[in-house]
Amino acid sequence: xxxxxxxxxxxxxxxxxxxxxxxxxxxxxxxxxxxxxxxxxxxxxxxxxxxxxxxxxxxxxxxxxxxxxxxxxxxxxxxxxxxxxxxxxxxxxxxxxxxxxxxxxxxxxxxxxxxxxxxxxxxxxxxxxxxxxxxxxxxxxxxxxxxxxxxxxxxxxxxxxxxxxxxxxxxxxxxxxxxxxxxxxxxxxxxxxxxxxxxxxxxxxxxxxxxxxxxxxxxxxxxxxxxxxxxxxxxxxxxxxxxxxxxxxxxxxxxxxxxxxxxxxxxxxxxxxxxxxxxxxxxxxxxxxxxxxxxxxxxxxxxxxxxxxxxxxxxxxxxxxxxxxxxxxxxxxxxxxxxxxxxxxxxxxxxxxxxxxxxxxxxxxx
Numbered sequence: 617x618x619x620x621x622x623x624x625x626x627x628x629x630x631x632x633x634x635x636x637x638x639x640x641x642x643x644x645x646x647x648x649x650x651x652x653x654x655x656x657x658x659x660x661x662x663x664x665x666x667x668x669x670x671x672x673x674x675x676x677x678x679x680x681x682x683x684x685x686x687x688x689x690x691x692x693x694x695x696x697x698x699x700x701x702x703x704x705x706x707x708x709x710x711x712x713x714x715x716x717x718x719x720x721x722x723x724x725x726x727x728x729x730x731x732x733x734x735x736x737x738x739x740x741x742x743x744x745x746x747x748x749x750x751x752x753x754x755x756x757x758x759x760x761x762x763x764x765x766x767x768x769x770x771x772x773x774x775x776x777x778x779x780x781x782x783x784x785x786x787x788x789x790x791x792x793x794x795x796x797x798x799x800x801x802x803x804x805x806x807x808x809x810x811x812x813x814x815x816x817x818x819x820x821x822x823x824x825x826x827x828x829x830x831x832x833x834x835x836x837x838x839x840x841x842x843x844x845x846x847x848x849x850x851x852x853x854x855x856x857x858x859x860x861x862x863x864x865x866x867x868x869x870x871x872x873x874x875x876x877x878x879x880x881x882x883x884x885x886x887x888x889x890x891x892x893x894x895x896x897x898x899x900x901x902x903x904x905x906x907x908x909x910x911x912x913x914x915x916x917x918x919x920x921x922x923x924x925x926x927x928x929x930x931x932x933x934x935x936x937x938x939x940x941x942x943x944x945x946x947x948x949x950x951x952x953x954x955x956x957x958x959x960x961x962x963x964x965x966x967x968x969x970x971x972x973x974x975x976x977x978x979x980x981x982x
Contacts, residue, residue: 641669645676645832647801647928648709649921651936654681654701655943656916665698673762675831677928679798680704680745683791686757687749694758695748702940709931712741735929738805742796749791755781757791764831765797768807774828785814786824797828804929805830916946 643653657665665672665685674682681701689695713736754761760778767774781788793810800808813823870878924935925942 639669640671643674643678648931650677651705651939652943657698671760679763713929713931745795746792752791765828766833769827798831801830
C-alpha cells in the first residue's frame, strides 16, 4: 500500500489517511458462481486478504466470501485463508442448492414452486453461516467490511459496515444475521427478520427490527456503496457475469409467470441484477476518468457465461469444477475496464498489473 508498509505475517496494513491510496476489494453476488472469485482470490494460497485491503465489500455470496476473509480467528487474525474458500463451496454448495429429482414433472414442479414460495428453505445455509461466524458482530472484523442488504418493510437499502457499527449499536448486527440477510435472494431463499439492541441508557431508540433480503436487489455490484461509505469516513474481484440472453421476439409473448420463471432461470431478477451491476461499473468508470485516475478501477470479469455456468444454483460436481476452471482462466487474462460508450469490458494496455496507481481509491472488483 502506498505510504505505509505491510507485513502480512504480523498484522494488517496501517489504516489509510487522507492523500494515500485506499485499497478496496469488491465482490459481486453470484450464488454458486462464488467459486470464480474464490479461485481468483486463491492466487496466493496462504494470503490473508484482509492484510492487503483497507475495505472488503460484498453482496449476496460475495458477502459470504467477504465475511470469511474478515472474520476474526485466533490471535485476532483472519479466520480463513484464501485457500479455504473453494473448499467451502465444493463441500457445502450441493447442500445449499440441493437438486430435486422429480422426473418428467420437474419443469412444471419447478415453475409451481417458484410461484408458491422460495426455491430453497435455507436451513442448511443458515446453520452453516452461524457455525462459521459464531457470535461475531460486524464491528469485530479484522478489516473494514461493507455489506448491502434491502429492507422489504421500509423499501430501502440497509448498508451494514464496520465503520457505522463502531458508532451505532443498532447497526452492530451479528455477522450471521447480515450474511443470512444478504443471501436471501428473492425466489431462492426466504427473507430474514432479526433485531438489534442498544443497551446505552441514554439511547433514544433501544431496539431496531430489520426485514431483509439480498442486497443485490439494490447493489449487486457493491463498488459505489463501498466508495460512498469510505468517503463519509475519510474526507475491486467479480464472480463472472452470466449474460443470459432474452430475445425480444421470445419475451414479447411472456406473461407474469414467464417473466418470473423460464427454463430454470428467473428473467426479471436476472435483468434487474445485471442492470444494477453494469450501471455501477459505468458510473465508477465515468467518475474515475473524470478524476484522472481511470487506471485505479480494475475489473476481473468473465462476461459470457452460458449454460449451467450462468446459473446461480447449479451446484453439481461437474459445474463447480468448470467454474473453478473459469476462475483459473481469468487469472491468465489481463484485467479490464468498462468502455463507457459501449458498455463492453476492454483489457487494459500493457500487462494490467504494474500501473503506478494514483492516490485516492484503488478498486478491484471480481
